[in-house]
Amino acid sequence: MRLALTARRVTSASIGARLARVSQIRDLPSSKRVPLVGVIDMENKEGTVYTTTSVAEEIEQRELLGIANVVFTGAASMDEIDDSLSQNLEAVLLRRCSFASKELARLPHLKCVIRMGAGYDNVDLAACREKGVIVSNCPDAWxxxxxxxxxxxxxxxxxxxxxxxxxxxxxxxxxxxxxxxxxxxxxxxxxxxxxxxxxxxxxxxxxxxxxxxxxxxxxxxxxxxxxxxxxxxxxxxxxxxxxxxxxxxxxxxxxxxxxxxxxxxxxxxxxxxxxxxxxxxxxxxxxxxxxxxxxxxxxxxxxxxxxxxxxxxxxxxxxxxxxxxxxxxxxxTPHAAFYSDEAFEEMRHIAAREVRRILQGQPPHYQVNR
Structure with a gap:
């Protein structure tokens, strides 16, 4: 748990050359935009990028293989994400950080925000609804x-x-x-x-x-x-x-x-x-x-x-x-009632599957801002 944070900007350059390969993916029609999914505040994942053809090393990429590119930004807040990355995000998965209305202007292609947990008071539901952005949670995991x-x-x-x-x-x-x-x-x-x-x-x-x-x-x-x-x-x-x-x-x-x-x-x-x-x-x-x-x-x-x-x-x-x-x-106790190793893994599957449904045009299961 972070008690103090050192601000940093996470840019497309900072996560390496692999992100630059997004436009070169060959497993989807060239006329179709390859969705980019950003995991915002997942610890120990900074700079990790998985494309639609990557070996499925992570839960999110296993669920989204062939559908989207997944980037673990390493950011602890939305403010730490550079515009060069946010301009391309179509889905955001977050845990503790806030998602305020101001973020929507920086995310022109955003389709959904997935709160990786049951509560969603850290997300501006009304602003997302107004912009047509789906907000979902993961109510079953914990x-x-x-x-x-x-x-x-x-x-x-x-x-x-x-x-x-x-x-x-x-x-x-x-x-x-x-x-x-x-x-x-x-x-x-x-x-x-x-x-x-x-x-x-x-x-x-x-x-x-x-x-x-x-x-x-x-x-x-x-x-x-x-x-x-x-x-x-x-x-x-x-x-x-x-x-x-x-x-x-x-x-x-x-x-x-x-x-x-x-x-x-x-x-x-x-x-x-x-x-x-x-x-x-x-x-x-x-x-x-x-x-x-x-x-x-x-x-x-x-x-x-x-x-x-x-x-x-x-x-x-x-x-x-x-x-x-x-x-x-x-x-x-330090906001730990929700946690077990099994539940954390289950939550990641639930969140990624919700993204998959939304990106494929299917009805979301857990939308909270209808």
Whole structure:
């Protein structure tokens, strides 16, 4: 993860003579433009170019063999790509970097932007829609990983795994077990989990939570009324506040939108039950007002919080670090809930196949800006 970046311009010259051979490709009709696909922020790939006839060394090129040339730009942002390269790109695959409206003027041949992940708040959907550029995501790749991570984070809070590990490291060990009854450690079975968002990931979390004997409720205003009747015992809350009032723990699995920004805040936290609530956020950092969360941790309204995402990431606010060091039941992980080797490879296949469909004039499977 980059904490600081050294700006650099990635030019067609900088990625070598192979890109100059694009106009000489013989495996497509000479009258047809050979599409150029740019992978923007994939680590350790700087300067790598694969043509339509290249040996398929990379996942993207295996999927696009005979269809497009693929260039791994080595850029960490769109600003680092020189105009001489951007003028030829027809598809862009990106992970973390932003794609703002200003980029469209530099990409006259662009047909699609593929966000290699589930969230897409780093892409200007409206501007792309206005220019006829398709924006797609990869919503299927990380489902199991985020669901597994969300439950493991909840387990760590309820069972106070990390707090007890610090307890041992600080010299508590087995000599102070008499303190355990004062820590409020809970049994998972019988607890009620509230899910914010019941899409692919939320549903996967519900299945796992029920296996632990938890009852599960959800809040998702975008689902059709009555859908909960076919969901195997899940109950639906009419509002976010109602979900909080009925839950022992809440887990966020929603996109970041104007409606969800800071939806957990000082006002909504007042709806939590008197015994306090556990909070897990593996969605987007700004869904949670972190200042309000810290206050609620201090007051006991929140019994524990696990944050895989932060509004300021990759920077961690000092107040959160101080709270961890002071012994709060607080777990912070570096936006890693999505990751496994298997999921990362699967995501690359999904993204490249979406590009292939679009370049071949087929309907995209995962367009998010219709």
């Amino acid at each position: 489902v199991e990983e985020v669901a597994d991570s969300s439950l493991s984070l909840l387990l760590a809070l309820v069972r106070q795994t990390f707090a007890l590990s610090r307890f041992v490291a600080d010299g508590g060990g087995w000599t102070r077990q008499a303190e355990l009854p004062r820590r409020g450690i809970r049994r998972l079975r019988g607890m009620r989990l509230g899910l914010v968002g019941l899409g692919r990931i939320g549903t996967a979390v519900a299945v796992r939570a029920k296996a632990f004997g938890m009852s599960v409720g959800f809040y998702d205003p975008h689902l059709q009324p009555g859908i909960e009747k076919g969901l195997g015992g899940l109950s639906r809350a009419a509002s976010f506040e109602e979900l909080l009032s009925q839950s022992d723990a809440v887990s966020f699995h929603c996109p970041l939108t104007p409606e969800t920004r800071h939806m957990l805040n000082e006002d909504t936290l007042r709806a939590c039950g008197g015994d306090g609530i556990f909070v897990v956020n593996a969605a987007r950092g700004s869904v949670v007002d972190e200042t309000a969360l810290l206050h609620a941790l201090t007051s006991g309204r929140v019994r524990g919080a696990a944050l895989d995402v932060l509004s300021t990431e990759p920077l961690v606010p000092q107040a959160l670090i101080d709270a961890q060091r002071s012994g709060a039941n607080l777990v912070i």
